[in-house]
Amino acid sequence: MKKWLFPIERVRGFEKINLVFFPAFYFLMFTFVLIESYMYSGFLREHIFIDLRLILALFVFSGIWAKTSLSKRTVTKQLYSYYQLISSLNKLFLPAIIFLVFLLFSIENANFPGYIYTRVLHIEPKILFFVFLVGVFVFILDFDNSLITLFKDAGIKRIFLQNPAYLLLLTLIFWMFLGNILRVIPFVYARLQFILKNPSLTYDEKMRKGWGKFYDYMMFIKDNTPPDATIMHPPHNSPWETVGNGGLVRYFIYPRDEVYSFREFSEKGNKPTHMMIAYGWPDFPVEAEKIIYMPKTATESAEIVYGNYDPEDPRNKAEEVLGIIELKEE
Amino acid sequence: MLVILGILGVTFFGFLLTILLVPKISLMSRIALGYLLGIGLITLFMFLGYLAGLRFTFENTFHILIYSILSLITPAFILRKRIEIKENFKDVFRFFKEISFFEKIIFGAILFFLLMSLVFNIYYPVGAWDALALYDWRAKIFIDTGGMEEGIARGFFFGHPFMTSLAHTFVYLFGGKNPQFIYSLIFIAFATLFYEALREFTSRKISLLITLVLITIPGILEHSAMAYTNLPFTVYFLMGTIYLYIWMVKQKSGYLVLSAFLTGLSTWIRSSEPFWMVNLGVLILYCLWKRKFLVPIFYFLIFFPIQQPWKIFEAKMIGVQYSTAGTIQAGISIFATKFNILRMGEIVYYVFSNVILPSILFFGLFLLVVLIQIKEIYKEKNFWFFIFLFGDLFLILVGSYMFSFFYPEWKEVPGSLVRMVMFIPPLILYYFGISDAVKRIFEK
Numbered sequence: 031m032k033k034w035l036f037p038i039e040r041v042r043g044f045e046k047i048n049l050v051f052f053p054a055f056y057f058l059m060f061t062f063v064l065i066e067s068y069m070y071s072g073f074l075r076e077h078i079f080i081d082l083r084l085i086l087a088l089f090v091f092s093g094i095w096a097k098t099s100l101s102k103r104t105v106t107k108q109l110y111s112y113y114q115l116i117s118s119l120n121k122l123f124l125p126a127i128i129f130l131v132f133l134l135f136s137i138e139n140a141n142f143p144g145y146i147y148t149r150v151l152h153i154e155p156k157i158l159f160f161v162f163l164v165g166v167f168v169f170i171l172d173f174d175n176s177l178i179t180l181f182k183d184a185g186i187k188r189i190f191l192q193n194p195a196y197l198l199l200l201t202l203i204f205w206m207f208l209g210n211i212l213r214v215i216p217f218v219y220a221r222l223q224f225i226l227k228n229p230s231l232t233y234d235e236k237m238r239k240g241w242g243k244f245y246d247y248m249m250f251i252k253d254n255t256p257p258d259a260t261i262m263h264p265p266h267n268s269p270w271e272t273v274g275n276g277g278l279v280r281y282f283i284y285p286r287d288e289v290y291s292f293r294e295f296s297e298k299g300n301k302p303t304h305m306m307i308a309y310g311w312p313d314f315p316v317e318a319e320k321i322i323y324m325p326k327t328a329t330e331s332a333e334i335v336y337g338n339y340d341p342e343d344p345r346n347k348a349e350e351v352l353g354i355i356e357l358k359e360e
Numbered sequence: 361m362l363v364i365l366g367i368l369g370v371t372f373f374g375f376l377l378t379i380l381l382v383p384k385i386s387l388m389s390r391i392a393l394g395y396l397l398g399i400g401l402i403t404l405f406m407f408l409g410y411l412a413g414l415r416f417t418f419e420n421t422f423h424i425l426i427y428s429i430l431s432l433i434t435p436a437f438i439l440r441k442r443i444e445i446k447e448n449f450k451d452v453f454r455f456f457k458e459i460s461f462f463e464k465i466i467f468g469a470i471l472f473f474l475l476m477s478l479v480f481n482i483y484y485p486v487g488a489w490d491a492l493a494l495y496d497w498r499a500k501i502f503i504d505t506g507g508m509e510e511g512i513a514r515g516f517f518f519g520h521p522f523m524t525s526l527a528h529t530f531v532y533l534f535g536g537k538n539p540q541f542i543y544s545l546i547f548i549a550f551a552t553l554f555y556e557a558l559r560e561f562t563s564r565k566i567s568l569l570i571t572l573v574l575i576t577i578p579g580i581l582e583h584s585a586m587a588y589t590n591l592p593f594t595v596y597f598l599m600g601t602i603y604l605y606i607w608m609v610k611q612k613s614g615y616l617v618l619s620a621f622l623t624g625l626s627t628w629i630r631s632s633e634p635f636w637m638v639n640l641g642v643l644i645l646y647c648l649w650k651r652k653f654l655v656p657i658f659y660f661l662i663f664f665p666i667q668q669p670w671k672i673f674e675a676k677m678i679g680v681q682y683s684t685a686g687t688i689q690a691g692i693s694i695f696a697t698k699f700n701i702l703r704m705g706e707i708v709y710y711v712f713s714n715v716i717l718p719s720i721l722f723f724g725l726f727l728l729v730v731l732i733q734i735k736e737i738y739k740e741k742n743f744w745f746f747i748f749l750f751g752d753l754f755l756i757l758v759g760s761y762m763f764s765f766f767y768p769e770w771k772e773v774p775g776s777l778v779r780m781v782m783f784i785p786p787l788i789l790y791y792f793g794i795s796d797a798v799k800r801i802f803e804k
Contacts, residue, residue, distance in 0.1 A: 195732050196801055202728060203792075206573070206721040213578040218476050221585075225483050233485055233537075240487045277493035277516055284500060287514065297515030 045099055052096040053112035056120075059089050059164050067157040083209075086160060090167060090208075091201050097171050098197070113173040124165045131155065131162045135219055156216070163208060244272045247308070247352050248282035250324045254332065254354055255304050260287040261354075262302040264311040273308045305339075307353035313341045316355055323353040363536035367395075367545070369425050370530070374398030376432035379439055381621070382614030387448035389556040392549035393618065396596065399542065400625035402428060403526035408669060415506035416526075418533045459564065466568040473575050474551060478544040480585040485538050486528075491587035494519065499528035499539070518678050521670045523629045524589050540587050547584035550595040551575050554790070557602045560610065561741075561794035566802050570793035574786055583782070589629050594783040596626035597635055601748055601783075602790055604639055608646050608744050620659045624666030631670055633759060633780055634687060636663070638751035646744065694762050707761045714774040715756055715781050722788040732797040745791050749784075756781060 066073050066082050075081045099105075100113065134155040138146050147154050228235075237245045251261060263279055264270040272278060280288045289296035291311075296302070305316060307323070316339040323333040323345065339355050340346065375394030378385070385393070405424050406416065414420040459467060486496045494516070501511035502525065511517045524542075531539035551571055558567035575581060583591035600623030607615040623639045640656070640663070647655045668684070675683035716723055726749075736742060760777065764770040792798060 195728065196797070199725070199728055199732065199797060200801065202721065202725055203573070206725065207576065209721065210573070210576040210578055214473070214576050214581050217578070217582060218473070221480050221484075222476065225479065236483075236485055237487060240484075275493070277497070278489065280514065281492040281497045281500070284497075285504070298513045 045095070045103075048092055048095050049099050049103075049105065049109065052092050053116050055089055055092055056116045056164070056168060059085065060161060063157060063160045063164070067154045067160075068152060071154060071157060082157070082160065086163070086208075087201070087205050089164065090204055091197075093167060093171050094197060094201060094204075097173070100173065116168060117172070117174040120165055120168045124169055127162055127165050131159055132219075134158060135216065136223060159212065159216075163212070241272075243352075245282070247273065247324060248279065250332075250352070251283050251304075251306070251354055252286070254322050255283075255286055255356075257285050259303045260289055260296050260300040262289050262291060262293075262305040264306060264308055265291050269309045270311065273306060303357055305355040305357060307339070307346065307351060307355060309349065309351070310347070312339065312355075315340055317358040319356040319358050321353055321355050323351065326350070361535075363531055363534040366425070366530060366534035366536075367399075367542075369429065370398035370402050371395045372398070373402065373425065373429045373432065376429065376436040377401070378618075379436040379443055380432065381617045383443075384612075385614065386556055387443075387445075387452055388552050390443070390448075392552040392556075395545055395549050396553075396599075397621060397625070399527055399530075399546075400523060400596065400621075400628060403523050403530065404625075404628055404666065404669070406526050406530070407522055407673075410507065411669070411673070416502040416529055416533070417506055421530060421533050455564075463565055463568055466565075466572050470551060470568065470572050470575060473572075473581060474544070474548050477547050477581065477584040478541060481540040481544045482538070484540065484585070486540050486587045488586040488588060495524050495587055495589065496528055496539070498522065498525035499532060502526070502529040503532045512677070518674055519632070520589055521628050521631050521674075523625070524587065524592060528587070540585075543584055543587060543591060546592050546595055547575070547580075550591075550599070553599050554602075554786070557599070557606065558790065558793045560606055562799060563802065566793055566798055569802075570789055574789055577785055577789075579779075579782055580786070583779075588779070590779040590782050593626055593630040594786065596622045596629060598783045598786055598790075600624075600626055600636075601639055601787065604643060605744060605748060609741050616655070616659065617662065620662035621666070624663040627667040628670060631667075631674070634684075635752060635755060635783075636667065638748065638755055642744070642747050642751055645747070691758070691762050694765055698765060703764060704761060707757060707764060710771065710774070711753075711757055711760055711777075714777045715753075715784065718778060719785045719788075722785045725792050726788045729792055729795045729797050733795065736796065741794075749787060749791070752781075752784065752787070 062074060062082060062085055074085070096113075100110075134146050134151075134153070137150065138144075138155050141149075224239075228239075231239070234245075234249070255261065261279070261283060263276065264274040266274040266276070274291075276288050276290055280286075287296045287298055287300045289300070289302050294301070305312060305318075307321070318337065318339045320337070321335045321339055323335070325332055335345075338358075345351065371391065371394045373394070374397035375390055377397050378390045378393050382390075382393075402425060405428060406414075406421060409420060409424055410416060414424070486492065498508070498511055498517065501508065501514075504510075508517065527542050528539040531542065551574065554574055555567050555571040558570055580591065580594070583594075600619045600621075603615040603619035603622065606612065607619060619639070623636050627636055640659070643659055644656050647653060671684050675686065679686075730737065730742075733742070737746075756777075760770070767773075
């Protein structure tokens with residue numbers, strides 16, 4: 031117990047400031063994260079000109095420095111009690127924080143990005159994830175030495191306690207690792223959660239999840255054209271990024287051939303036999319045998335219209351209209 | 361079931377090859393290398409077989425696999441004493457017995473991410489944009505027609521070599537429905553080999569830690585769960601570079617051979633970015649320095665037979681400018697006739713924004729390590745590593761400069777550049793892992 035009776039006055043300069051400041055920084059960090067999470071991403075950068083990630087990096091640096099100071103120096107019992115307090119509080123709340131963060135991520139993933147922020151709590155879960163990181167970091171710093179065996183096991187040498195360059199090196203790698211984890215955990219979590227929720231989806235269902243209506247449209251074309259058909263598609267620009275991409279379309283409609291709009295022949299030399307109707311294209315009249323419109327829902331059946339295609343027809347002017355034109359043979 | 365046997369066969373072929381090539385490596389490395397070499401070479405044999413008249417059918421592919429294995433069985437049996445199976449197994453058990461609690465946590469985390477990649481790839485079908493538009497599309501054509509005439513007739517069929525497309529084809533021919541798991545196996549092999557390569561210089565603890573950082577690099581992990589060529593290229597090229605580096609520093613000849621094979625096979629995955637030139641260039645420099653004049657010839661004898669078939673085929677199909685000589689000639693002619701200092705300035709900024717800036721932490725780490733051990737900068741271990749890194753960065757600059765003349769919209773495709781240089785962060789990470797600075801922190 032005698033150890034704690036030595037005065038902090040022995041520690042000088044920035045090291046002393048850091049030692050005194052860090053417990054407050056711990057609470058401040060939570061406050062910053064909660065403010066940013068409640069307001070919006072980038073709020074702190076806009077108002078106090080410091081990015082939250084930079085504050086986190088400073089926090090990590092300050093934490094490692096405080097830890098090294100505590101292991102080298104002797105401090106007053108009162109100051110040490112602050113470190114014990116934040117360690118205890120951290121351990122008390124960490125399981126709850128972990129649970130909360132993962133719960134919010136689950137709800138967000140089950141709905142849509144921004145669901146929690148706009149509909150439930152007005153809190154951005156991705157930013158709240160920093161609370162989890164702060165908690166884990168302080169847990170690892172282990173100010174009350176309950177994890178000391180783990181550190182002993184790791185065998186981290188004292189050099190990083192003595193040379194600031196090594197401390198910076200450790201901080202940098204930790205920051206990098208943290209940045210990576212921040213990105214990969216949501217990626218892994220979202221995918222894993224989807225798999226656990228939908229373990230037995232068919233190929234079609236999975237592709238539909240990935241490609242949405244585009245996939246249904248491609249299957250519609252396959253179902254409504256012969257295998258030797260050559261399909262003309264819109265140009266490859268907005269709003270036809272997918273249906274206008276010949277490389278992509280051909281994968282789904284194979285063995286049917288595809289040809290870019292206004293080309294007389296496909297790469298293979300085939301003349302177009304069919305033409306897509308997609309999001310306002312074609313915007314010119316087309317001589318057709320028949321037009322098949324894709325049903326809007328799975329329960330409806332396709333509408334077939336015999337005769338030419340007229341872009342002025344209200345049916346063809348509808349924004350979401352998709353279909354296929356069977357061209358008149360010359 | 362059949363597809364599992366097929367992949368095991370491919371790995372066994374590569375495993376036998378490693379017995380001939382490398383005397384002393386761990387069992388895990390041998391299996392990982394077995395898979396990488398196996399899948400790379402068998403797909404190359406499928407391609408060569410096709411050029412010789414063999415269609416892409418199950419029977420032909422099965423025969424290629426069986427004959428490849430049989431051709432190696434006898435020499436591998438003769439050289440079997442090179443691998444001490446019993447010792448190798450003991451090493452694996454020793455690893456699990458000796459690792460500390462801290463290392464177990466790190467190892468568990470590594471396993472978790474590797475397993476996740478595999479789970480994702482078994483569940484999700486091939487669905488990424490380029491994979492559908494080219495890589496899996498070509499496999500679909502190979503399976504459906506047994507050849508590539510139909511694909512060539514339909515256009516946009518070249519651009520990248522056939523390695524991943526033929527790997528997909530292999531899986532489909534052996535009854536598999538979803539070939540995406542091959543990317544997870546490449547990823548697992550990568551983690552294993554990277555760890556083992558770190559172990560050549562540093563402790564188990566540091567190697568495990570750095571491997572964990574490697575597999576959690578978002579770009580790497582995300583690419584392990586999609587059927588793109590960037591991760592396979594990164595794995596083959598990076599391990600080719602690292603093995604060459606190990607050979608230069610430690611003079612273990614097996615690594616030189618492995619480097620030649622892996623660098624060669626990297627050009628069988630992506631051939632448009634000639635990073636292999638850096639490996640060859642550094643090797644030549646090193647051998648001139650050390651007066652080992654026969655070594656580059658030996659390296660070329662392995663590298664070029666792997667690299668050239670595709671280049672010759674591509675040049676024949678879409679133009680002579682795609683041949684190795686054509687590319688070099690075009691580069692020289694651009695620098696000789698069109699050198700523009702302003703354009704070069706733009707390129708430097710472009711490369712800085714899209715290569716250095718996204719990996720700024722890695723470069724920061726690199727700089728810090730260099731500063732910490734500034735006095736040891738001329739040590740062979742550090743010096744040759746710098747040459748590799750600066751060689752790659754120089755090639756990125758020169759390549760981007762050339763590309764800007766061929767492709768006027770060059771500024772609009774920064775994503776491709778970012779994916780293309782995916783191997784740079786792991787390369788720096790490797791240097792970081794083996795540096796004395798890190799050793800001083802962690803090792804007793």
